Amino acid sequence: MTTPSPVARREDLAQARRVVVKVGSSSLTTAAGGLDASRLDALVDVLARRRLGGGDVVLVSSGAIAAGLAPLGLRKRPRDLASQQAAASVGQGLLLAEYTRAFARAGLTVGQVLLTAEDVVRRTHYGNAQRTLERLLGLGVVPVVNENDTVATHEIRFGDNDRLAALVAHLVRADALVLLSDVDALYDAPPSTPGARRIATVRGPEDLSGVTVGSAGAAGVGTGGMSTKVEAAAIAVAAGVPTLVTSATLAHDALSGVDVGTWFALPTARRARRSTRQLWLAHAAAPAGRLVLDDGAVRAVRANRSSLLPAGVVGVSGRFRAGDPVDLVDGNGHALARGLVNYSSEELPDMLGRSTRELARQWGPAYEREVVHRDHLVLLGR
Numbered sequence: 001m002t003t004p005s006p007v008a009r010r011e012d013l014a015q016a017r018r019v020v021v022k023v024g025s026s027s028l029t030t031a032a033g034g035l036d037a038s039r040l041d042a043l044v045d046v047l048a049r050r051r052l053g054g055g056d057v058v059l060v061s062s063g064a065i066a067a068g069l070a071p072l073g074l075r076k077r078p079r080d081l082a083s084q085q086a087a088a089s090v091g092q093g094l095l096l097a098e099y100t101r102a103f104a105r106a107g108l109t110v111g112q113v114l115l116t117a118e119d120v121v122r123r124t125h126y127g128n129a130q131r132t133l134e135r136l137l138g139l140g141v142v143p144v145v146n147e148n149d150t151v152a153t154h155e156i157r158f159g160d161n162d163r164l165a166a167l168v169a170h171l172v173r174a175d176a177l178v179l180l181s182d183v184d185a186l187y188d189a190p191p192s193t194p195g196a197r198r199i200a201t202v203r204g205p206e207d208l209s210g211v212t213v214g215s216a217g218a219a220g221v222g223t224g225g226m227s228t229k230v231e232a233a234a235i236a237v238a239a240g241v242p243t244l245v246t247s248a249t250l251a252h253d254a255l256s257g258v259d260v261g262t263w264f265a266l267p268t269a270r271r272a273r274r275s276t277r278q279l280w281l282a283h284a285a286a287p288a289g290r291l292v293l294d295d296g297a298v299r300a301v302r303a304n305r306s307s308l309l310p311a312g313v314v315g316v317s318g319r320f321r322a323g324d325p326v327d328l329v330d331g332n333g334h335a336l337a338r339g340l341v342n343y344s345s346e347e348l349p350d351m352l353g354r355s356t357r358e359l360a361r362q363w364g365p366a367y368e369r370e371v372v373h374r375d376h377l378v379l380l381g382r
Contacts, residue, residue, distance in 0.1 A: 007175045007242050008266070014257035016175035018056035018137075020241075021047060021255075022165035022232075024181040025066040027248035028095075034070040035063065035094060039248070041102050043180075046251045047142065048106035056137045058172055059110075060145045060165040061099070067091030092146065099144050111141045114148035115164065126171070133172050162232035167279060170239035177236045178255065179229045180248040186211070186226060186262040202233070202264045233264040235279050242266050278378040281338045287327040289318020289345055290335075291371065298330045301337050302379065307370040308339070310351040310359060320345045327380075328372065339377035342369055 007016050023043060030036045051057045065077060065084055068091025078084055092114075099110050113132060119125040136143045147164055162179055169177040188211055189196040202208060208230065226245075233243040246254050246261025253260045293301065297312025308328060320326055321344050328337040343351065348371070351359055360368035 009257075010244060010259065010261075010263045011257040013176055013178075013244065013255055016055065018058075018172065018174045019050070019176050019178060019255065020058045020060060020165055020169040020172065020174045021178045021251070022060040022161055022180060023062065023248055024161070025062040026182045027180055028061070028063040029066045035067045035098055037098065037102075040098055041105075043248055043251055044099065044102035044106075046255065048103060048108055050255055051108060051140075051142055052106060056172075058133065058137070058143050058145060058168060058174070059099075060161055060168055061095065062146070062161045064088045064092040064095050064146055067094045095146075096144060103142055109139075109141050110144050111136045113143050113145045115145060115168075116148045130171055133168075137172070160228045160232075162228040163235060166232040166235035166239070166241070166243075169236050169241045170279060174241055177233075177241050177243040178251070179232060179243065179245045180251055180254075181226075181229065181245075182247055183226060184247040184250055184261060186230070186245060199262050200259070202262060204267060235282075237264055237266055238282075239279055240266065281325055281340070281376075281378045282380060286325070287318070287338060288320035288324040289316065289326045289341075291316060291326055291328050291341070291348075292333075293328055293330060293336075295331070298336060301328060301377070305374055305377075305379070307374040308372040308377070309356060310348075310371055311353055311355050313348065313352050313371060316345060316348045316352070318345060326372070328377075335380055337377055337379050339372035341372055343371060 007013060013019070027043070028035060028040050047057050047059060065087045068087035068089070069075070069077065071090050071094070072087055074083070074087065078087065092112075096110070096112050103110050113129070113136070115129060119129045133143055133145075145164070145168055147161060165177060165179065168174075183191065185198045185200075186202070186208075187193075187196045187198055199207065199211070229245045233245065236243045243264040244254055244261050245264070250258075250260045291308070291313050292315030293308070293312050294314050297308060300306040300312065301308060314331075318326070320341060322342055323340055325338055326341045327335040328339060329335050341348075351367070351371075356368045356370075
């Protein structure tokens with residue numbers, strides 16, 4: 001696997017060996033919802049030059065659902081999951097066909113990689129995805145990654161391709177992440193506001209203090225917005241991957257290291273990188289329920305990063321199955337951690353406050369295990 005080259009400044013993007021580029025639906029589609037071939041070709045021209053110049057490029061592309069709207073006679077993005085999945089099923093083939101055509105003009109081959117959240121949190125799936133992407137890059141292929149919308153559920157999904165791109169950047173040990181949309185940078189006020197100033201560099205959360213970031217644009221074909229890009233940048237930076245946010249029309253300048261967009265820099269004091277599972281849990285997983293901890297369990301989880309045992313749980317809310325993400329909260333309802341639970345919401349109430357040894361004696365050795373193991377738990381707010 002490639003070792004990331006040092007990308008400390010946006011100028012270093014010009015020499016980065018491996019870059020993950022994400023493009024949003026609004027940058028690829030017409031107002032009516034169909035794919036805009038001229039916009040797609042312009043982006044592909046930039047990425048193809050990068051690849052032919054010796055750099056690895058992984059493209060995370062939205063647009064499948066948007067591309068499927070017109071063929072299905074839908075005027076806007078549907079709200080129900082089944083219709084979204086139907087549109088994605090139709091649109092994904094159209095989207096990949098356009099990328100295949102566009103990259104072929106430069107003699108390049110593309111490979112489709114559809115991921116679900118489980119592919120980055122379950123060890124065997126993670127390894128398979130990583131090996132596939134590495135092999136594609138080794139063969140000179142440009143991987144085109146998207147969330148597998150046709151099988152994803154509301155409960156366990158990335159939620160937006162910005163987050164997916166951040167996790168893919170970690171997965172392939174990218175040197176940098178570039179998030180492209182229809183907005184050229186993050187501003188200290190809505191860009192249309194007179195006097196709004198571009199935020200050129202973000203070195204930490206304090207640089208965004210008092211800044212309000214927007215949601216999805218008026219076109220209504222995407223799910224993100226500047227807020228998800230800021231969240232994705234936080235995920236990537238936590239994984240040691242600096243991030244640039246700018247518009248698709250500035251893709252060439254961005255990859256050339258020109259002073260465009262907003263650069264999310266790595267902190268000067270390097271912290272230990274979180275695993276992809278921890279990053280997903282902290283930033284992208286939607287908790288299916290909550291476990292209320294007693295004071296002793298709060299201290300054990302927060303200070304000692306210990307596993308959560310049944311004896312430390314005093315309350316359960318929500319409906320979840322074993323393996324689902326849940327929030328661990330204190331007596332005041334403050335979420336201190338998130339983890340993958342080993343028991344369902346039906347099983348847990350009868351286990352509260354009891355030791356694993358007692359549960360094993362009554363119900364068998366399968367119950368002599370943690371409610372949430374420390375390896376599947378991440379502290380929040382860090």
